[in-house]
Amino acid sequence: MASTLPGSHHSALIIAEKGAPHSLVSRVTPQPGPGQILIEVKAIALNPVDAFQRDHSALIATYPTVLGSDVAGIVAGVGPDILSSTFKLGSRVAAYASSYFHGSHADYGSFQQFTLVAAEKVTPLPDSLSFCEASILPMSVSVAMSAWWTIDMPRDTKYAPQDKRAMLVWGASTSVGSAAVQTAKSMGFHVYATCSPRHHEYIRGLGADRVFDYQSPNVVSAIVDSIKEDKLSLYQCFLGRGDLETITTILEQVRGDNVARIASAPIVPPDARQVDGVVVTFVQTPADPVEARGYFRWVFNEWLKEKLATGEYVPSPHLKIVGKGLEDVDRALDKLNQGVSGSKLVVEL
Numbered sequence: 001m002a003s004t005l006p007g008s009h010h011s012a013l014i015i016a017e018k019g020a021p022h023s024l025v026s027r028v029t030p031q032p033g034p035g036q037i038l039i040e041v042k043a044i045a046l047n048p049v050d051a052f053q054r055d056h057s058a059l060i061a062t063y064p065t066v067l068g069s070d071v072a073g074i075v076a077g078v079g080p081d082i083l084s085s086t087f088k089l090g091s092r093v094a095a096y097a098s099s100y101f102h103g104s105h106a107d108y109g110s111f112q113q114f115t116l117v118a119a120e121k122v123t124p125l126p127d128s129l130s131f132c133e134a135s136i137l138p139m140s141v142s143v144a145m146s147a148w149w150t151i152d153m154p155r156d157t158k159y160a161p162q163d164k165r166a167m168l169v170w171g172a173s174t175s176v177g178s179a180a181v182q183t184a185k186s187m188g189f190h191v192y193a194t195c196s197p198r199h200h201e202y203i204r205g206l207g208a209d210r211v212f213d214y215q216s217p218n219v220v221s222a223i224v225d226s227i228k229e230d231k232l233s234l235y236q237c238f239l240g241r242g243d244l245e246t247i248t249t250i251l252e253q254v255r256g257d258n259v260a261r262i263a264s265a266p267i268v269p270p271d272a273r274q275v276d277g278v279v280v281t282f283v284q285t286p287a288d289p290v291e292a293r294g295y296f297r298w299v300f301n302e303w304l305k306e307k308l309a310t311g312e313y314v315p316s317p318h319l320k321i322v323g324k325g326l327e328d329v330d331r332a333l334d335k336l337n338q339g340v341s342g343s344k345l346v347v348e349l
């Protein structure tokens with residue numbers, strides 16, 4: 001069922017062929033098939049991978065394609081098997097809307113007015129969140145949750161303060177790191193975080209118990225000493241951005257008899273130092289399609305829906321609206337390439 005008529009058109013930013021720049025075109029609006037939701041896009045959040053794909057023709061299986069990963073908007077259509085009690089026409093949602101999951105097919109992807117998304121990557125929104133705020137959720141939450149899956153942490157992990165378990169989130173002011181702080185806190189970890197001093201108060205507000213300046217020459221001893229002082233057990237880490245060697249050095253000193261696990265959002269450099277008892281793994285979602293569907297369903301249809309409704313999870317880091325309309329997406333991606341600090345860039349449609 002769709003509120004758009006068959007054969008209607010919408011504006012889309014496509015890449016027509018390998019190496020081509022973005023061009024704004026009109027394309028036929030698809031109708032949702034089984035398990036799918038058609039979303040009228042109201043806000044798009046930008047991620048480094050979007051700029052990387054545009055600039056290097058990377059991770060694109062076919063052309064023409066539509067890039068982009070994070071949207072918030074309105075349900076404009078649902079597949080025949082989607083329960084209207086779950087996703088009503090006209091309801092407000094956020095979605096992990098990447099064509100990467102669909103062989104780069106242009107019906108999917110964020111940089112367009114209407115996009116198709118698999119229902120398990122869609123989360124309903126409370127009225128309290130604007131579309132711009134909500135658009136920054138999907139990729140960051142998915143990466144944080146995938147990190148915990150990557151290091152074999154059960155999804156029902158729930159520590160009590162007396163369990164004395166700590167999690168290190170390095171690069172906590174990154175988009176993905178800020179989500180790691182919030183999700184680790186919700187599992188009951190004592191969260192140790194690093195970022196620039198200007199973000200310390202904000203990251204504490206997201207749930208970090210101790211925050212350190214990653215640029216301090218004493219950062220290693222400060223963290224190691226604090227772990228001892230707090231009598232915590234630390235052998236797991238989420239890496240948003242930063243120096244793998246420094247983290248490895250810390251974990252070597254505090255892991256005790258435990259095998260330390262680092263979930264790295266950035267690709268692990270091939271020349272990274274290999275250390276006995278410290279395992280570094282690149283964050284990915286489950287490869288098996290059935291497992292992946294179940295995983296996304298839990299993250300977006302259940303966990304995030306509930307945590308947004310109760311206010312236990314908030315969009316992070318700071319939202320920065322940098323454009324209005326698809327025409328502004330390229331300029332916004334160029335801005336993202338220049339670097340951001342504790343903020344996520346969003347284009348409103």
Ligand SMILES: NC(=O)c1ccc[n+]([C@@H]2O[C@H](COP(=O)([O-])OP(=O)(O)OC[C@H]3O[C@@H](n4cnc5c(N)ncnc54)[C@H](OP(=O)(O)O)[C@@H]3O)[C@@H](O)[C@H]2O)c1
Nearest residue numbers: 048171173174175176195196241242265266283340341342
């Ligand atoms: N595996 C995946 O599926 C996946 C998905 C999404 C993203 N990623 C990758 O994850 C990384 C982070 O992406 P993002 O969008 O979250 O990043 P981002 O928000 O663009 O990162 C900006 C932040 O990086 C921090 N930073 C820069 N250098 C640092 C360092 N040496 N140590 C600690 N923090 C540092 C800055 O912190 P301060 O301002 O506090 O200095 C700044 O706030 C990227 O490499 C991205 O490609 C991977």
